[in-house]
Amino acid sequence: MFSDLQNLKPNQGKNLIIEVAGQKYVRILVKTHLINFGEDFFSLTKKYIAPEFKQGDFIAISEKIISVCLRNVRHISTVHVSWLARLIVKGVKKYPNDIGFSRPEKMQVAVDIVGYPRMILAIFLGIIGKIFGIRGIFWIVAGKRVSEIDGFNPDAIDMYKEYAILPPENPTKICEDIEEKLGFPATIIDANNINVKILGKSKQVFLDKKDLRLVLLDNPMGQNDELTPFVIVRKI
Numbered sequence: 001m002f003s004d005l006q007n008l009k010p011n012q013g014k015n016l017i018i019e020v021a022g023q024k025y026v027r028i029l030v031k032t033h034l035i036n037f038g039e040d041f042f043s044l045t046k047k048y049i050a051p052e053f054k055q056g057d058f059i060a061i062s063e064k065i066i067s068v069c070l071r072n073v074r075h076i077s078t079v080h081v082s083w084l085a086r087l088i089v090k091g092v093k094k095y096p097n098d099i100g101f102s103r104p105e106k107m108q109v110a111v112d113i114v115g116y117p118r119m120i121l122a123i124f125l126g127i128i129g130k131i132f133g134i135r136g137i138f139w140i141v142a143g144k145r146v147s148e149i150d151g152f153n154p155d156a157i158d159m160y161k162e163y164a165i166l167p168p169e170n171p172t173k174i175c176e177d178i179e180e181k182l183g184f185p186a187t188i189i190d191a192n193n194i195n196v197k198i199l200g201k202s203k204q205v206f207l208d209k210k211d212l213r214l215v216l217l218d219n220p221m222g223q224n225d226e227l228t229p230f231v232i233v234r235k236i
Contacts, residue, residue: 020214023235027060027220028052030230034159041069046182048230057234058185058205059178060216064150064160065229066168066188073163076152079105084116088123098193099153109164110146118142148190148197157225171200179204187212191219 017026030048049059067073085108092101101107111119119142126138139147148167151160168174171188178186185204190197196217198209207215221228 015218016220017236018215018218020211025215026234026236027216028232028234029220029226029228030232031226031228032230034157034227035065035068035229036159037068037071037073039069041066042178042181044069045178045184045230049182049184049232052232053184054234057232058187058202060221060231060233061178061186061188062221062229063148063168063171063188063190063199064165066171066174067165068160070168072166072168073151074109074166076105076162076164079108079112079164081105081108082111084119085111088119091123091126095194099155100194101149103152106149106152106164109149109166110142113144113146113166114142148199150190150192167199172202173200175200175202175205178202189216191216191221193219 016028017024019025030052032044032048035044044065045059045061053059081104085104088111089102089104089107092107094100094102099106101110114122122138122141125141129135129137145167149164151164153161155161167190168188175186175188178184179202185202185206187201187205188199190199196213196219198213201209201212205212215233216231220231
């Protein structure tokens, strides 16, 4: 039954098979070359997915690789850290296994996108939320999907470590284009060692967003140099 998976290895000791709501799924990790800025995303998807894809599958795609292909990035040399970014970083939650927003340069990219007045309001309301035990208000008020910004990670692959990776615009449309042009039902996810968010999915992805998130919650793609930005999800 799993003879076609014998050469596939889980990332960071994660199992390839997961059970959600009584149904088992296998996550087939699709290894690629080191994808460079500006490569054609649709050509890459067809090249790497077509040999493994079967009817009834869908694919999960890291938002990072889409933004790299679209050059939706910002180099650290263009970032000038402000007092506000340094102040916000002091209050963000720190994680032992993920850089999160602990670097002021990364927070400054968010400040530049949102603007100073809205960021200051987000700080104020976020503090009030914490007083009442409600977390996450800062990011909700900041908006503009800045919580999805990735990058400036010293542990990342050399090519990427000096870049902030910005969230792709209209991820649902990108998923629908993949499904229409290539025939692969698709979802785009923002995955790290802290959380997984479903940013968009095409119509033929049969799971709702809640179960879809659970199928990918352990981030099977990995977070370092695994080179597996695509995952084929298959019912078993």
